[in-house]
Amino acid sequence: NMTLTLISGYNQNYGFFYDMPYLIDKYNVGLKVGAAYKRDKEIAFSTEANKISYFNAGNEYAKQSVNLFVEPYCRIGHRNKLFVRLEYSDARFNDTLAFLNDDFVNVKGSCFRYFTLSAMFKNDFRDEQNYPLNGHYLELLLEKNGLFFFETSPDVFYGKITADLYLPIKGRWYWASNLTLKMSNDYDAPYFLNQGLGYRNDYVRTYELYVVDAMNFALVKNNLKFAILNPTTRYLPLIKNERFGKIHIALYANIFFDCAYSWKIPERPTSFLDNMFIFGTGVGLDFVTYYDKVLRLEYGINDMGETGLFMHFVA
Numbered sequence: 001n002m003t004l005t006l007i008s009g010y011n012q013n014y015g016f017f018y019d020m021p022y023l024i025d026k027y028n029v030g031l032k033v034g035a036a037y038k039r040d041k042e043i044a045f046s047t048e049a050n051k052i053s054y055f056n057a058g059n060e061y062a063k064q065s066v067n068l069f070v071e072p073y074c075r076i077g078h079r080n081k082l083f084v085r086l087e088y089s090d091a092r093f094n095d096t097l098a099f100l101n102d103d104f105v106n107v108k109g110s111c112f113r114y115f116t117l118s119a120m121f122k123n124d125f126r127d128e129q130n131y132p133l134n135g136h137y138l139e140l141l142l143e144k145n146g147l148f149f150f151e152t153s154p155d156v157f158y159g160k161i162t163a164d165l166y167l168p169i170k171g172r173w174y175w176a177s178n179l180t181l182k183m184s185n186d187y188d189a190p191y192f193l194n195q196g197l198g199y200r201n202d203y204v205r206t207y208e209l210y211v212v213d214a215m216n217f218a219l220v221k222n223n224l225k226f227a228i229l230n231p232t233t234r235y236l237p238l239i240k241n242e243r244f245g246k247i248h249i250a251l252y253a254n255i256f257f258d259c260a261y262s263w264k265i266p267e268r269p270t271s272f273l274d275n276m277f278i279f280g281t282g283v284g285l286d287f288v289t290y291y292d293k294v295l296r297l298e299y300g301i302n303d304m305g306e307t308g309l310f311m312h313f314v315a
Contacts, residue, residue, distance in 0.1 A: 005036070012039040015067075028075040036067045046101045046191070049270045050198075050210040057094045065091040083120040089113070091192075103266065104191045112190075114154055115147040126166065130292035131250075131315045133174050133225075137164040145193060156193055158184035158215070172227040174252075177220070184215035184264065197262045201314070204258040206280030206302040208310050212273045214262030225254040231288070250288040256298070257281045279303050286315070 001021070007013040015036030023031045043062045045055040055062050069087035076082065091112040097104045105112055121140045126132035139162040146153035160182045167175040180202055191213070197203065198211030202219055229251040259279035265271070282300020289295070296312040 010041050014038075023072075030073050030075070032069075032071040032073065034067075034069050037065070038067075039064045043192075045097050045104055047211060047213050047268055047271070050212060050268075050273050052211060055094070055097060055100060057096070060094060062094045062097070063091060065089060079124055081122045081124075083118075083122075085116075085118045085120075087116045087118075089116065093192075101191055112192075114145060116143065116145050117147055118143040126164075128292065131286070131288045131294055132164075132166045132176075134168050135166050138162070145189075154190055154193060156184065156189045158182060172230070174223075174225040174227070176223040176225065178222075180217075180219040182215075182217050189215065189266075194266065196265075197260055204260045204278055204280045204302070205256055205298060205310070206258075206282060206300040206306065206308060207278060208308075210273065212262045212271070213266055213268065214274075215264040215266075217260060217262035219258070219260040221256070221258045223254045223256050225252045225286070227252055247290045248288075248292075249290075252286040252288070254284050254286060255282075256284060256300070288315075 001019040003017040003019075005013055005015045005017070013036065015034060015038075017032065017034040019030065019032045021030040023029055039061045040063045041058075041061060042054050042056045044052045045062075046053045067087060067089050069085055071083055071085040073081060073083040089112075093105065093112070119142050121138075123136075123138040126135040126137050139160075141160040141162075143158055143160075145156040161180070163179045165175075165177045169175055182196070182202075194213050194215065196212050196214035197217045197219065198207065202217070204219065205221070227250065229249065231248060231250040234247050234249060257279065258281070259277065261275075261277050262273070263275050265274045268274070280300050280302040282298055284296055284298035284300075287295040287297075294313065294315045296310075296315070298310045298312070299308070300310070301307045
């Protein structure tokens with residue numbers, strides 16, 4: 001199974017990914033390998049008042065990087081997988097970034113070469129991956145950035161636990177909870193490697209506009225859901241082909257409450273969310289459609305009294 005990536009334009013990405021799931025079929029061992037070359041005109045370079053500032057390099061590139069990886073993995077039964085990944089990264093940053101933020105790379109020069117070794121274990125007992133309603137999920141990750149003896153290698157080690165629980169309550173009512181805990185050994189990671197609370201899916205809802213560059217954080221998310229429309233199949237009247245005219249849809253209303261605490265935070269003079277318990281609550285609608293695509297609309301309020309309407313395209 002080979003995947004090629006060819007993205008040109010403002011931010012460029014060229015690469016390939018090859019997956020051999022039955023490399024050693026007898027022992028359920030597979031192997032992934034890949035390589036990528038990326039060029040970005042604009043990247044994040046600093047955090048001010050818990051909001052990300054971006055640097056645009058104009059006619060040049062803010063970052064150019066080469067990444068190579070090899071990842072053997074093992075399937076343990078039907079529900080468990082173990083991945084071990086070794087990755088080489090060669091990142092070259094625009095010289096201006098070192099003047100804008102002294103902590104951006106924490107080394108002299110603008111080139112950053114390092115190896116990353118990680119191990120991930122997944123235990124998946126969900127009824128569906130994209131919008132589960134019943135079951136549980138556990139993910140354990142250990143990652144070390146900086147191996148061998150490159151002069152520019154970082155020295156950052158962290159562990160991360162993600163645990164999800166999905167419970168049908170009765171009839172059309174459902175409950176979902178998530179716990180995410182991240183712990184690190186380092187106070188002084190380079191800025192471009194320090195992604196704490198507020199990045200990817202690790203955020204408190206209603207705090208989408210903020211980040212906390214914390215090496216450690218604990219995050220809890222809770223949802224009470226009601227199925228307005230249970231999963232059903234509809235046919236589009238103007239499309240006669242059953243394959244393309246059939247769509248699967250579902251609609252859920254939910255009440256959510258999220259909270260988090262972060263600590264071991266690099267000094268940010270303008271940060272006002274350091275070592276604080278934060279929370280957000282509100283109501284939302286989840287629209288699940290073809291190929292389990294999810295559209296979420298949420299309106300909520302956080303502990304600072306801020307309100308907002310937010311849209312997301314993932315569960």
